[in-house]
Structure formats: C-alpha cells, structure tokens
Amino acid sequence: MKLTMIGTGYVGLVTGTCFAESGNEVTCVDVDIEKINRLNRGDIPIYEPGLGELVIRNAQTGRLKFTAQVAEAVSTARCVFLAVGTPQRDDGSADLRILWSALESIAPHLASQAIVVIKSTVPVGTNAEAASRLRKLTGREVDVASNPEFLKEGCAIEDFSKPDRVVVGVARPEVAEVLKELYRPFLRTEHPFLSMSHESAEMTKYVANCLLATKISFINEMANICERVGADINQVRKGIGHDQRIGFAFLFPGVGYGGSCFPKDVRALISVATHGGITPRILQSVDDVNIAQKGILFDKIRNHFLDQLSGRTVALWGLAFKPRTDDIREAPALVLIDQLLASGVNVRVHDPVAIENVRRHYGEKLQYCSQMYDALDGADALAILTEWNEFRMPDFELMRQRMRSAVIFDGRNLFEPRQMKSLGFQYSGIGLETCQP
Numbered sequence: 001m002k003l004t005m006i007g008t009g010y011v012g013l014v015t016g017t018c019f020a021e022s023g024n025e026v027t028c029v030d031v032d033i034e035k036i037n038r039l040n041r042g043d044i045p046i047y048e049p050g051l052g053e054l055v056i057r058n059a060q061t062g063r064l065k066f067t068a069q070v071a072e073a074v075s076t077a078r079c080v081f082l083a084v085g086t087p088q089r090d091d092g093s094a095d096l097r098i099l100w101s102a103l104e105s106i107a108p109h110l111a112s113q114a115i116v117v118i119k120s121t122v123p124v125g126t127n128a129e130a131a132s133r134l135r136k137l138t139g140r141e142v143d144v145a146s147n148p149e150f151l152k153e154g155c156a157i158e159d160f161s162k163p164d165r166v167v168v169g170v171a172r173p174e175v176a177e178v179l180k181e182l183y184r185p186f187l188r189t190e191h192p193f194l195s196m197s198h199e200s201a202e203m204t205k206y207v208a209n210c211l212l213a214t215k216i217s218f219i220n221e222m223a224n225i226c227e228r229v230g231a232d233i234n235q236v237r238k239g240i241g242h243d244q245r246i247g248f249a250f251l252f253p254g255v256g257y258g259g260s261c262f263p264k265d266v267r268a269l270i271s272v273a274t275h276g277g278i279t280p281r282i283l284q285s286v287d288d289v290n291i292a293q294k295g296i297l298f299d300k301i302r303n304h305f306l307d308q309l310s311g312r313t314v315a316l317w318g319l320a321f322k323p324r325t326d327d328i329r330e331a332p333a334l335v336l337i338d339q340l341l342a343s344g345v346n347v348r349v350h351d352p353v354a355i356e357n358v359r360r361h362y363g364e365k366l367q368y369c370s371q372m373y374d375a376l377d378g379a380d381a382l383a384i385l386t387e388w389n390e391f392r393m394p395d396f397e398l399m400r401q402r403m404r405s406a407v408i409f410d411g412r413n414l415f416e417p418r419q420m421k422s423l424g425f426q427y428s429g430i431g432l433e434t435c436q437p
Helices: 010-021 033-040 051-061 070-074 097-109 126-138 156-161 173-186 198-229 233-241 262-275 281-293 296-304 332-342 355-365 396-402 417-422
Strands: 002-006 025-029 064-067 079-082 115-118 143-146 166-169 193-196 313-317 346-350 381-384 407-410 426-428
Touching (some): 002 070, 010 025, 010 051, 010 064, 010 156, 051 156, 097 115, 097 126, 115 126, 115 173, 143 198, 173 193, 198 233, 198 281, 296 332, 296 426, 313 332, 332 346, 332 355, 346 355, 417 426
Parallel strands (some): 002 025, 002 079, 025 064, 079 115, 115 143, 313 346, 313 381, 381 407, 407 426
Antiparallel strands (some): 143 166
16 A cells, blocks of 8 residues: 655654555655655664664665655555644643644645545544545545554554554544555454544543553552652552552553653643533643652752752763653653752763753753763762663662762662662662661
C-alpha cells in the first residue's frame, strides 16, 4: 500500500518506518527542510532504540522516503496519515492550528479513494470537523479515520510491531477494512483490531492516558502518606499490586510523570470536560498532585540543608522524563534544576542521551558531565531523577570518594535503604524512611 505520513516527529517517524518495514511504500513529509535533509542522510533527529537501523534499511530499499513536497507525496497515496503536533494552549486545551494547516495542504492533492487518517491526539469532534473541512476544500466526501497511537517512548518499535490492540474510528465499515488490512502483519497474535466511531476512538486515547496518569499520581500521593506515618511504599505497592484488579503497572512512586502525552492529555481532557459543563474533579486532582510531586525532591534537599542552599553543589543523575529517550518535555528534572538555580546552587548534570537537549535549554547555567561519576565531584548531594539502568548498580565506594557529602535524594527508589545506610550514605527516597549512616 502507498502511504504518506505528514509529520516526522516521534509518532510520524516511528509509524512510517514500521509500515515501511512491513512492505508498504511510505513517504514522510515535513515542513522542516533541515529535518528532511538529516533523515535523507540517515541522521535520526530523535533518540529511540532500534529506530535508526530500521530507517536506514528501509530507505536503502526505497520503501521509505523523506520529502518536503506535499503534492508529489500525497497524490498517489491510499492513506494519508496526519501525525502533527497538537500542543497545549495556555488554558490546557489542545491547539489544532498545525493540524488544520496540514489538512489544508493535503486537500488539493488527495486521490479520489484516499483515506485521511488522524494519528495526532485530538479532542472529541476533531475527526468529524476534519471531514467537514475536507468536504468544503475538495467539493466531495473524503473518508476520515481516527487511529490513535499508544506508543511508549523507549519501546516504540516493540509497541508498534506487537500492539495490545489497534483502535480505529470510522464513519464507514469499508474504511475500517482497509486499515485492518494495513495492520494485519502486526496482529498475528490475535490481539484485537477495534473499530468504533470517531468520537469513541478520540476518547479512547485520552481515557487511556488519563487512567495511567491517575495511577501514577495516586501511588505518589500514597507514597507521601507512607513517608509521614512510617510505612514503606515498596511493601505497600507489593501488597496491592498482586491484586489482579489493580496490578503493578504504573504503580512505581517517584517525582511525577512528564513527557509529551500525560501532562498534555490530562489537561486537554479537563478542558473538554469543562467546556461540556462538567467539573472533572479527579482529573484536576491528578494534575495538581503531579505538579506538586515534581517539587518533592527540592523540599527534601532544602530541609536537609536547613534552607542554606546558596553555594552548595548538587549533582543530578537523569534529565529525560523517563529512561530510553532523550525527551525532556515536562521532565521533573527541569523543575528541580529551576528551583536549585533560583536558590544559588551549583548544578552538575548527567544523562546518557538527553544532555544536549538540556544544554539547548539552559546554556552555560549548568555543568554538563558526559560520565555519571564526573557529576559527583565535590557534590554536597546527589539527586536521581530518571531510572536509567546504569544508575541501578553503581560503584558506591567511588561515589563516596568523589562526593563532598555522602547524601542521596532518590526520586526513583533505585536502592534499598538499609543497604545504603550500611554503605555510609544518608538516603532519602519517595515514600520511604530516610536512613542515616
């Protein structure tokens, strides 16, 4: 099948590449000429394990192409996917201007049987509005389908290739059949292809992300209570996680969720509800808890140093919002960095892949360390913000030698408190009793 992907961001590039890997002819389009040139050179603009190899292989076979020319890319495509950004407005609602601009750019070039597939996360009613706009722009009926993505950064290739389910929202069953055939190679293990209305598919994406965000905010709030009453959140998590109605997924306490999806989607659904005359109390609380949780490590650091932070040096391990990605959007690390800098702290940072993104954000305000132990030199404390695997079993003796004070504030509960106490560290996690050596 000939496919066109409008947008070469995270979703568009992964989706287009995986469709090409299954034998389709895919052309990816972007208005960013420099990004297109980079992709044509085999230079991948995002960090996602395994993606670079797939892009290069499929580009070499001719199944995957990159261009800024909309007309030639769209005119022969059976399906045109829109995978463009829908950023958050100041009021929390989704900004659809990029989507509507993309729709206008493809309309004059759509083949008579083309299906426009909206991959972007959009509010309920967007697909119906897209069909209406295309009718005005083309003078005919154009099939529009909603096809929300459920990719996890760091595992996106696996998620796309072996999905839990594929969701499509359509107005005609014939459109669903075309998309089912397109996804057939990825559904060989009997995972379902779910066809529903446009509105139900749009809501499915938001509800899925909001429920996962709710689990994170819930366990974080429980962790904070555990810390106050002397309970151990790790033991509590095991006690509830074995309940099959609850499970362990997304029940890891920490310093809050970040990234491009959960914060934006929770606020977007809050906006949808509010405009519909509904007060979304649970969703608003989820967002409020998460915002507050991002400040919890700073509170611990400030209390430890009795509000005397100016001139201190704090090392940060982990800058990305989660491991296996260089994405720093809404990352808890950025909140802590801002708070530390405002308090006159010298901040030394390390992350396996996200340093350059942070450097573009902060310039020379920070000290950037390519090696994790180099960040510890002269540090009065270490704060851990991202659970990269290489942080889980460090050389603790070397850490003590390079730090001015053996103090760790662990925002991801990577270590066992009693072990840290025996190793001579003061250790403070999330929902755990602080251990003194």
